[in-house]
Amino acid sequence: MLKVTRDQIAQWLASTAKKHGYVASKGIGAIKAPNPYVGPQTYTVALKEWLILGEFVAKQAPPIIVPAKLADIIEVSIRIRQTYKENIPEDPGDSGEERMAQSQNTLFLNMLRKLRHILEPLLPTERNTPEISAEVFNLFEQLDLEEPSEALEQAPDIIPSHAASSGPIYMAERPTDFEESSFALLLLLHDLHKLRAEVSTAWSRYKMCAEDLVAAAITTNTAVDLARSMADDMKSIFSKHGGEICMLELWYNAECSAAGTSESHRDQPGDEMNVKVFNIANIIFWSAHQLLTAFCNDLRRNPFPDMRRGTQEYVPQSDRNSKSLRELFAEDKEILLEMLPEFFYYCHTTKADASRPPVEDELSRGLRTMFETKEVTLPLAFAATLFLDIQHILDDRVDEGFRRMSDATHFVQANIEEELKFHEGIELATWPKENDMAVQQFVDTLQFWCHEDQQLSTAIRMKQHDTTGPFFLYRRHPWMCGVWKYYAQMRFHEISIVLVNAWDSIMSCAHLYNAMRRGTPREAMWKDFEVMAAPQDAKTFFLGDAPESADDCLERYELAMGASAFNLPKSTRKKKGLIHSKGGLKGLRELGxxxxxxxxxxxxxxxxxxxxxxxxxxxxxxxxxxxxxxxxxxxxxxxxxxxxxxxxxxxxxxxxxxxxxxxxxxxEILFDYLRLHRQCWRLLRFVKDNCRQDLIKLFGSDYITKESELPFVVGYVLMSAASTQEAGSLLKARLPGVLPTNKVLEDAIEVVVDMIREGAGALIVDHVLLKGLGVHIDIEYPEE
Known part of the structure; x- marks a missing residue:
């Protein structure tokens, strides 16, 4: 936030002034990039140059209107710095560096006010600037800081993004004083607090069954990603004062002093921290940092910690709001130090790249580094705090994440195994045996990581005496379970789409169902098919609007099945063999x-x-x-x-x-495409058997010679009612002298209608998704 707003002001001032003829002084100098690249030159704009640039812009005729977003940024920056100045008064005990730094904030605040005064005639007359009060600003009292207004967020960019702009990039001069570093730390903590609140919202919604485990887990992982990137952006600022952790400790000590106590104070013998300021320590992630640091110190003495239960029984369903600060800290310590040995052996057994799981949550990844370096970073302390928050939010339901992951992975395994058995013995050129092997490897991966307790096996192998229960890490880490659930479902989604496109059963049935829908009653709606098709591209099945005439239905079927328009019988070119479309067979696309x-x-x-x-x-x-x-x-x-x-x-x-x-x-991700594929394949079998005699009379007994050609049954059904005698080389021509008839199409449609009326057309929507996965789908019927 601090860096971005500075750069936005500098970029607008410098680029606008240059556009109107300003010649840069020595205050604007080129920055040498460590790795030169072809692209816009980057310049740094000294803060003292801002007023000069502002005065130059203000003198232009006709007047240059300042964008509302820039005006709001200047105003918000002034208010934040003013409130910061009022809430961080000078301390007589401050060092000379600290007193000088505080004066630097005042100088920058005054400079912003002068810039606002210079640009005042150019500011837009109608704008809503967000209000920021001292009470809202104080992170450690209200735990909130007002975000920029909705108007500010939705306003057009002040300047084109760096990626889109071909002109020079202007950046603000980077401050190095202690006051600016403290200010940057405050804004970083504010953003981390907001991310933490959003993660808590996600898990609260998950607990109320209003959200899927995957959404909560990916939200949490992304929050840690963002926290790490923001901390990395501030490294150059914090490094001049010992780094982010040193800055955080100084801030914590200052907050202790403001609360009338000190970091070293202990209320009772045996206290591991000043529990009076536990809330402050928790807000700035210092308590999690201290617990992680204590574990690292233990690792130096004992490289292989015991996998054990804590010193006192943790009662998840207890009321956390009624506990004292000492009890709150003790509970966090109990949870974290009980789980850290589990994480340690998880990371130890997966240390080598070859033994790593295919997916990993950010807490596990961060701890893996900590176990090696014995160093705790602010993003890791943030991740550990999120882990503790999840425990407190879910309480005694924390292990439901493991159950949901297990249900999802068992569902995927069973579905794939059923599919492999279903098409066993059917040879298909577009689905070689190597595909079956790759799919089976995925099933085996889920079995190894999700259904076999690697932690318990490790404990037994290393002769741990006081081991925890089965799948203890998974049962207490729903965040990890959610990431695994994502992996299983996304891989399954990918495999499903590739498989159904290779077998072509769904695509061919789409054209049969389209022929059926004209004139059929609402109760004959194939719900599973409708739900599957809705999120797909409109041109996926028919390459345009759904065809209506028999001839159009046949032509679109051929195009969808991969025949090039060049090869259709209406072509005036000399007849050639089948030419497949450049993109291969038309097919479904992966969603989400x-x-x-x-x-x-x-x-x-x-x-x-x-x-x-x-x-x-x-x-x-x-x-x-x-x-x-x-x-x-x-x-x-x-x-x-x-x-x-x-x-x-x-x-x-x-x-x-x-x-x-x-x-x-x-x-979109959870839809069971494999079950629909098997349903379509069985339907094609019924259509073939029901229309067999008529199709033989029309096309001969060898119109289909093996089961892998079943999707072509729909083509023959459509061609039986079409005026054309042949359909290129994709299908066999009608026998000489045989006239088109609607009977075969009507018989095939009756097979589809019977399937729907018996309830088989809604198995996925009404049973698999609703009862098995808890996904409810409403279907809006078109008005008749």
Missing amino acids: LVHQAFKGRYCDGQGQTDLRADDVQKILDHATWEFKLNEQGHVEDINKDTTKTTTNLPVTKVLKIIHYVIQAEVS
Whole structure:
């Protein structure tokens, strides 16, 4: 926040002045990049140059109107710094460096006020500037800091983004004094607090069954990613004062002093911290840092800690609000120090790259580094605090995450095994045996990591005497379970789409169902098919609007099955063999664009692990969802929209939108395509058997010679009613002298209608999704 607002002001002033003929003085100098690249030159704008640039812009004719967003940024910066100055008074015991730093804040505040005065005639007359009061600003009392107004967030960019702009990039001069570093730390803690609140909201919704485990887990992981990237941005500022942890400790000591106590004070013998300031320590993640540091110190004495229960029984369902500060700290210590040995042996047994699981949560990843370096970072303390928050929110229901992960992975395994058995013995050129082997390997991976207790096996092998219960790490770590559930469901979704496209049963049945829908009653709706087709692209099945005439139905069927338009019988070219479309067979596409954006990281092991706010913003920009935020900043309306993209949002709002969009995509990812494929394949068998005699009369006994050709049954049914005698080389021609007839198509349609009326057409929507996975889908019927 601090760096971005400075850069936005500097960028607008410098780029606007240059556009109108300003010649840069020595106050603007080029920055040498460590790794030169082809692109816009980057310049730094000295703070003393801001007023000169502002005066130059103010003198231009006609007047240059200052963008409302820039005006708001200047105003908010002034108010924040003024409130900060009022809440951090000078201390007689401050060092000379600290007193000088405080004066630097005053100088910068005065400079901003002068800049606002210079630009006053150019400011927009109508704008709503957010209010920031001292009470709201104080993070440690109200735990809140007002975000920029909705108008500010939705306003157009002040300047084109660096990626879109080909001109020079101007950045503000970076301050190095202690006061600015403290100010930067406060804003970082504010953003981390907001991220923490959003994660808590996600898990609270999950507890109320209003949210899927995956949405809560990915939200949590992304929050840690963002926390790490923000801390990395501040490293150059904090490093001059000992680093982020040193700065955090100084801040903690200052807060203790402001509370009339000290960090070293202990109320009772045996206290491991000053419990009077536990709330402050918790807010700034210092208590989690201290617990992690204590464990690292133990590791130096004992490289292999015992896997054991804590010194006192943790009672999850107890009322945390009624506990004293000492009891709250003791509970956090009990939870964390009980789980850290579990994490240690998990990381120890997966230390080698070859033994790593395919997916990992950010807490486990951060602890893996901590066990090696014995150092605790602020992002790791933040992640550990989120882990504790999850325990407190879920209470005695914390192990439900393990059950939901197990249910999901067992469902995936059983479904795949049923599919492998279903098509056993059927040879298909587009589905070689190697595919079966790859799918089986995925099933085995789930079995090894999700259904076999590697932790318990390790404990027994290392002769641990006081081992914890089965799957203890999973049962207490729903965040990890959610990431595994994502992995299982996304891989299953990918496998399902590839398989159904290879076997072509769903695509061929789409054309049969389309022929049936004209003139059929509402009760003959194939619910499973309708729900499957709704989120797919409109051109997936018919390459345009659904065809109506028999001839059009046949032509679209051929195109969908991969025959090139060049090869259709209406072509005036000389007849050739079958020419497949350049893209191969037409088929379904993988859904869940936001889910897909995380796939490289969580499923392929090669995705980005250092997500920044800009990266997450890009994920939203590529998603096809429209959303509205209410006055409280919550998403109150979200729906599909393929034309709109998001505007630049604060990091906490970006996480909020990611959180809600992932939840909105759940039904797309969970749809059981393999079950629908088997349903379609059985339907094709029934159609073939029911229409067999008529099809032989029309096309000969060898129109289909093996079961892998079943999808072509629909083509023959459609061609039986079409005026054309042949359909290129995709299908056999009608026998000479045989006239078209509607009987075969009517008989095939009757098979589909019977299947639907018997309830088989709604098995996925009414049973698998609703009863098995808890996903309810409402179908809006068109008005008759």
